[in-house]
Amino acid sequence: xxxxxxxxxxxxxxxxxxxxxxxxxxxxxxxxxxxxxxxxxxxxxxxxxxxxxxxxxxxxxxxxxxxxxxxxxxxxxxxxxxxxxxxxxxxxxxxxxxxxxxxxxxxxxxxxxxxxxxxxxxxxxxxxxxxxxxxxxxxxxxxxxxxxxxxxxxxxxxxxxxxxxxxxxxxxxxxxxxxxxxxxxxxxxxxxxxxxxxxxxxxxxxxxxxxxxxxxxxxxxxxxxxxxxxxxxxxxxxxxxxxxxxxxxxxxxxxxxxxxxxxxxxxxxxxxxxxxxxxxxxxxxxxxxxxxxxxxxxxxxxxxxxxxxxxxxxxxxxxxxxxxxxxxxxxxxxxxxxxxxxxxxxxxxxxxxxxxxxxxxxxxxxxxxxxxxxxxxxxxxxxxxxxxxxxxxxxxxxxxxxxxxxxxxxxxxxxxxxxxxxxxxxxxxxxxxxxxxxxxxxxxxxxxxxxxxxxxxxxxxxxxxxxxxxxxxxxxxxxxxxxxxxxxxxxxxxxxxxxxxxxxxxxxxxxxxxxxxxxxxxxxxxxxxxxxxxxxxxxxxxxxxxxxxxxxxxxxxxxxxxxxxxxxxxxxxxxxxxxxxxxxxxxxxxxxxxxxxxxxxxxxxxxxxxxxxxxxxxxxxxxxxxxxxxxxxxxxxxxxxxxxxxxxxxxxxxxxxxx
Numbered sequence: 304x305x306x307x308x309x310x311x312x313x314x315x316x317x318x319x320x321x322x323x324x325x326x327x328x329x330x331x332x333x334x335x336x337x338x339x340x341x342x343x344x345x346x347x348x349x350x351x352x353x354x355x356x357x358x359x360x361x362x363x364x365x366x367x368x369x370x371x372x373x374x375x376x377x378x379x380x381x382x383x384x385x386x387x388x389x390x391x392x393x394x395x396x397x398x399x400x401x402x403x404x405x406x407x408x409x410x411x412x413x414x415x416x417x418x419x420x421x422x423x424x425x426x427x428x429x430x431x432x433x434x435x436x437x438x439x440x441x442x443x444x445x446x447x448x449x450x451x452x453x454x455x456x457x458x459x460x461x462x463x464x465x466x467x468x469x470x471x472x473x474x475x476x477x478x479x480x481x482x483x484x485x486x487x488x489x490x491x492x493x494x495x496x497x498x499x500x501x502x503x504x505x506x507x508x509x510x511x512x513x514x515x516x517x518x519x520x521x522x523x524x525x526x527x528x529x530x531x532x533x534x535x536x537x538x539x540x541x542x543x544x545x546x547x548x549x550x551x552x553x554x555x556x557x558x559x560x561x562x563x564x565x566x567x568x569x570x571x572x573x574x575x576x577x578x579x580x581x582x583x584x585x586x587x588x589x590x591x592x593x594x595x596x597x598x599x600x601x602x603x604x605x606x607x608x609x610x611x612x613x614x615x616x617x618x619x620x621x622x623x624x625x626x627x628x629x630x631x632x633x634x635x636x637x638x639x640x641x642x643x644x645x646x647x648x649x650x651x652x653x654x655x656x657x658x659x660x661x662x663x664x665x666x667x668x669x670x671x672x673x674x675x676x677x678x679x680x681x682x683x684x685x686x687x688x689x690x691x692x693x694x695x696x697x698x699x700x701x702x703x704x705x706x707x708x709x710x711x712x713x714x715x716x717x718x719x720x721x722x723x724x725x726x727x728x729x730x731x732x733x734x735x736x737x738x739x740x741x742x743x744x745x746x747x748x749x750x751x752x753x754x755x756x757x758x759x760x761x762x763x764x765x766x767x768x769x770x771x772x773x774x775x776x777x778x779x780x781x782x783x784x785x786x787x788x789x790x791x792x793x794x795x796x797x798x799x800x801x802x803x804x805x806x807x808x809x810x811x812x813x814x815x816x817x818x819x820x821x822x823x824x825x826x827x828x829x830x831x832x833x834x835x836x837x838x839x840x841x842x843x844x845x846x847x848x849x850x851x852x853x854x855x856x857x858x859x860x861x862x863x864x865x866x867x868x869x870x871x872x873x874x875x876x877x878x879x880x881x882x883x884x885x886x887x888x889x890x891x892x893x894x895x896x897x898x899x900x901x902x903x904x905x906x907x908x909x910x911x912x913x914x915x916x917x918x919x920x921x922x923x924x925x926x927x928x929x930x931x932x933x934x935x936x937x938x939x940x941x942x943x944x945x946x947x948x949x950x951x952x953x954x955x956x957x958x959x960x961x962x
Contacts, residue, residue: 306723307396310693320391326384330377331438337370338440344448346863392698397725398743401680401690418750420758420806424956426932427749427760428659430465431813431914432940432948433668436675436711445945446859453943454675458682460939461665464658466686650840651933652851654877656870658939659950662686664747666764666813667713671738676713687715694725695739704731706739712764714745721759722746722795726787728780733770740766742784742814744791749808757805763788765814774827777818781831784812792922806924808955812837812917815946820848821890821908837917840931840951853877853936854887854910855947861886862942873938877947883909916951928956 311317340363343351351359418425434457435442439450447453665687670676676692683690695709710727714720727741742765750758765784768776797804812833818825820842829845841852857867867873867886876882887910920929930953937948 306400306720307398308400308402310395310399311391312394312396316391316394319387320395323384323387323391326380327388330374330381333370333374333377335438335440337367337374339443339448340366340370342440342443344443344446344863345860347448349863389698392696393700395697395700397696398691398694398723400720400723401684401692402719403684403688418758420750420752420957424927424954425750425808426952426954427664427809428662428950428952429664429666429762429811429813429916430461430658430662430937430948430950431666431668431764431815431916432937433766433815433914433944433946434670434679434940435944435946436670436672436679438672446862447944450672450675451678454670454672454678455682457940457943458679460943461658461662462683462686464937464939465660465662465665467657467660648849648851650931652840653933653935654853654874654938655935655950656874656938658937658948659933659935659952662950663717664762664811665713665715666762667715668764668766668815669711670713671708671711673709679713683715687717689716689718689720690714691720691723691743691745694743695741696727697739704736706737708738710739710741710743711766712741712743714743714762714764716745716747718747718749718760720745721748722791724787724791724794726783728768728783730776730779731768732773732776735768735770740768742787744788746791746795752806756803758808759805760807760809761788761792761811763812763814765812765816767815767817769817772824774818774825777816778827778831781816781828781833785833785836788812803924806927807922808924808927809929809953810919810922811951811953812915814915815913816915817913819854819890819908819911819913821846822911823890833917836921837919839915839917840934841912848908848912850909852909852912853883853947854889854908854912855914855936855949856888856911857945857947858886858888859945862945868942870938870941873941877936877938880909887911914946914949916949918951918953926957930954930956 309317311320434454435445435447436450436454436457437445439448442448442450665683667679670679670692673693680690680692691714693709694712694714695706697706697709699705706727710725712725722745724744725741726744727739731738731740742763745762745764747760747762748757749760752758763784765780767780770776792810816828818828820829820839826846834842834845841848843849861867864886865872866882867876873886876886890908890911916934918929918931923929932952932954934952935950937950940948
């Protein structure tokens with residue numbers, strides 16, 4: 304299948320389309336500004352609180368006639384442009400595939416090595432987010448504004464979070480299974496060939512997690528674990544493994560903590576050092592500072608940071624240190640946020656202030672504005688080499704009703720895209736029918752076997768009908784999603800059972816499905832057959848989520864409250880049940896209204912979780928096993944969108960023998 308790198312098959316049509324849109328754009332921009340001036344956000348209202356009450360009204364009185372006059376003057380040109388633009392959409396391709404040729408600008412993809420399906424397996428990380436990048440006047444109805452600036456900032460936060468190296472900290476203690484959390488508040492970057500390190504203040508103290516490995520059976524087992532810690536899976540590129548051998552029931556005194564952090568460089572004369580003494584904090588909450596989490600200049604550190612280090616046996620992996628960041632660790636006297644509270648869970652879960660390190664695939668929804676999509680793509684290309692954007696159809700082409708905007712879907716990947724297909728849902732209703740909402744299907748190559756068999760994965764990104772009460776429409780769209788995905792897999796597969804040329808490692812569905820698993824009004828969607836073929840890591844069954852799962856739909860009215868306007872603050876609020884009640888939209892029922900916060904206490908669940916990450920074990924290579932390694936609710940886009948991004952890391956286990 305040919306991937307489309309331009310929206311039109313020839314340059315003449317592209318020039319004609321640009322000309323027609325140039326005639327339309329002034330009218331579009333003026334109308335957007337005019338409507339937007341009458342829809343203030345809560346942030347703007349607070350900013351104007353100190354101004355005289357008549358000042359804003361005076362601005363409206365002056366600017367409105369000007370906008371109206373210019374709008375009327377631009378209408379004839381817009382009409383001519385529309386008459387040219389609309390027929391051209393029949394020749395327009397359903398997406399644009401962008402590949403960054405200059406890999407020197409890619410911070411993440413250059414670190415990838417081809418997976419050969421040897422060893423224990425490989426992990427793949429998937430992210431999904433609804434970023435609400437509509438035209439500014441429409442975005443304001445969701446209490447967000449300045450779409451162009453938000454698009455650039457969203458891209459920067461995502462790639463800053465994902466480009467951090469990954470950390471895994473193991474604490475060995477013969478008697479204690481409790482763990483402390485680590486906060487990384489600054490980083491050390493090697494400079495050239497000298498031994499001097501430059502410390503950069505990160506401005507944020509991120510509460511992180513440690514993966515505990517108990518030592519209850521003697522020193523021999525401890526040595527075995529040390530060997531395993533030094534040999535990570537193939538999927539753990541750019542990974543730090545810090546090992547701390549605790550004494551005194553696993554607790555370290557302040558002095559011992561200083562020794563571990565300040566003297567880590569003493570393990571060998573030729574090894575790089577970890578600079579800085581340990582910082583002891585008795586309070587888990589830290590003030591938000593300039594350049595804080597997710598900010599443009601913040602190299603935020605978290606659990607997923609650091610290079611491969613071993614503390615305790617005095618060894619450091621020199622090859623992993625080169626050209627990677629070193630972070631100063633500080634030990635905090637606080638239980639880990641990511642520590643599993645439900646011991647029966649087989650994977651880790653957390654509310655994180657950062658996108659996961661080594662994020663491999665990203666699915667975004669509501670990237671409707673074309674200029675914002677370009678700015679977002681430009682930022683994401685600093686980390687993702689392959690991007691599919693401007694997905695959808697316009698005018699009357701391909702769907703039953705006229706489409707003014709595209710599907711809003713965007714896909715970014717560190718691995719090459721082999722095939723892509725888009726389908727528009729033909730049954731959209733109301734305002735949703737004005738957008739070409741649909742499903743984007745992708746096939747990516749993630750490696751190859753020693754026998755030169757390709758290792759591939761399938762990812763589907765979708766956005767369903769949003770209007771409340773349209774249960775039947777969403778169920779029909781879920782039916783179409785399954786049928787289209789099945790057709791896509793058949794049409795793109797080059798394997799046969801007798802002679803497989805490809806091995807399928809994973810099949811994942813991401814997106815905003817616009818229904819939750821607890822609302823009584825969404826019972827039909829909750830019982831859809833999709834959930835018999837695909838697994839939801841957050842779900843126990845129809846109508847019941849796991850206790851740790853939280854809602855992903857934020858209350859728009861509280862987006863700019865000081866308590867939640869930064870990633871750290873929003874993370875802390877969502878960790879508490881009372882905090883969630885104040886800032887999440889809760890499931891609805893026949894007897895309760897989600898808009899009435901006073902009644903939320905009696906409602907079911909921890910908020911409306913409408914953003915999903917699903918995976919299946921069907922149709923994969925039979926000798927491999929797919930398991931969820933971790934699941935995250937992410938607050939790094941606080942103040943930029945009214946949804947919480949979600950992320951899932953899958954481990955593809957190949958076993959001891961190669962396929």
